[in-house]
Amino acid sequence: MLRRTIFLIAMLVWPVMATAQTNEISADPDRMEQRIKALSAYGADASGATSRVAFSEADLAGRKYIMGLMREAGLNVRVDTAGNIIGRREGSDESLSPIMFGSHIDSVPGGGNYDGDVGVIGAIEVAQLLHERGIDTRHPLEIVSFTDEEGGLTGSRAMIGKLTDSALEVMTHSGLTVREGIFAVGGDPNRLELAVRKPGSIAAFVELHIEQGGILDEENINIGIVEGIVGIRWWDVTIDGFANHAGTTPMNKRWDAMVTAAELTLAINRIATELPGRQVATVGKIRALPGAPNVIPGEVVLSLEVRDLDAQKMQQVFELIKAEADRIGDARFTPIRFAEIDVASPPAPTDLQMRRIISTAADDLGLSSRLMPSGAGHDAQDMTHIAPTGMIFVPSVKGISHSPKEFTTALDMANGASVLLKTVLAIDGGALE
Numbered sequence: 001m002l003r004r005t006i007f008l009i010a011m012l013v014w015p016v017m018a019t020a021q022t023n024e025i026s027a028d029p030d031r032m033e034q035r036i037k038a039l040s041a042y043g044a045d046a047s048g049a050t051s052r053v054a055f056s057e058a059d060l061a062g063r064k065y066i067m068g069l070m071r072e073a074g075l076n077v078r079v080d081t082a083g084n085i086i087g088r089r090e091g092s093d094e095s096l097s098p099i100m101f102g103s104h105i106d107s108v109p110g111g112g113n114y115d116g117d118v119g120v121i122g123a124i125e126v127a128q129l130l131h132e133r134g135i136d137t138r139h140p141l142e143i144v145s146f147t148d149e150e151g152g153l154t155g156s157r158a159m160i161g162k163l164t165d166s167a168l169e170v171m172t173h174s175g176l177t178v179r180e181g182i183f184a185v186g187g188d189p190n191r192l193e194l195a196v197r198k199p200g201s202i203a204a205f206v207e208l209h210i211e212q213g214g215i216l217d218e219e220n221i222n223i224g225i226v227e228g229i230v231g232i233r234w235w236d237v238t239i240d241g242f243a244n245h246a247g248t249t250p251m252n253k254r255w256d257a258m259v260t261a262a263e264l265t266l267a268i269n270r271i272a273t274e275l276p277g278r279q280v281a282t283v284g285k286i287r288a289l290p291g292a293p294n295v296i297p298g299e300v301v302l303s304l305e306v307r308d309l310d311a312q313k314m315q316q317v318f319e320l321i322k323a324e325a326d327r328i329g330d331a332r333f334t335p336i337r338f339a340e341i342d343v344a345s346p347p348a349p350t351d352l353q354m355r356r357i358i359s360t361a362a363d364d365l366g367l368s369s370r371l372m373p374s375g376a377g378h379d380a381q382d383m384t385h386i387a388p389t390g391m392i393f394v395p396s397v398k399g400i401s402h403s404p405k406e407f408t409t410a411l412d413m414a415n416g417a418s419v420l421l422k423t424v425l426a427i428d429g430g431a432l433e
């Protein structure tokens, strides 16, 4: 009877104890910073920059270091055929698909030590904390370090089955093509289908990353909850005028494509500014033909870029610009044509439930947070196609990134990893179900 009573009390108290115990776990800022420093040695140059471009000797050495840390965290490490490093920890329920989290460790040439790295070191920190405390999860966990993020999201694109043959032939900064590079890191570009994960086969994907912008730092906020990665659309805009002598043609007898281009550029800026929302529109390139000081431009070609999180909003911005262009073109007798360029970068919103889970995790840890879009591309945008995806941003000091001056404090990194841990445990506990 006594044993039975003790058992019953234990059963009642156990979930409380388990909760209290997991609540106390937080990431170790010193360990994370020390690991970021150790990783930064691979590809560091005399100027203080890190050039750990994908498939370089430095990348290979960095990957080896990361695989060592994964093993130390009790993970089973493998490299998939796309070269992605995956460290797996089994769950207690074999019927459940894995929760995946991670980022990348390759850098741009002359880059810094936080872009991508914080997400991988943070993911390993989560695995190590669970390992050290002996905490089991129901779901298997997969910690990922994606191949060649900076070269075009190579590893995640392969994982969703969208890495094209032509992408494999692209020459990288390492001096190897993507195909050769994947071989060099232990993958097999001829069997990429083995790296593909089907939609629904991953319970959730979470990426911890530095913001690479200055909003969190400026507003003194701990955590950014990413609403999604903005979509990008590009157009070539051609204005037809009439080339003529700049000295002999009176001002009222001109069809000057450049003047129309100037008016159109101002209109594009005005439309994107005045429309409520966070859309951006940019004219970043212009070419006048024939292009001489003494000739009225007969043709001008300019670029138009529109970015937003919402595809319908992007279309709306374009239609407003197009209508205004028709009006300006008619008024100046210089027709304006739009030809869209396929950059294949639709908006990638994150999962609504995942945003809520991340927000709750930050609140529970006493950290301030805000929703925000990501203006930069990330592996998470690919993963939105196959799994409920969430993204956690931590502050970048002064918003500097892709530079040796990139910096995130140890405490901010640890805050991000603690939110990641809580998020993973909440998903494991059924928060998405």
Ligand SMILES: [Zn+2]
Residues within 6 Å of the ligand: 104, 115, 116, 149, 209, 378
């Ligand atoms: Zn990155």
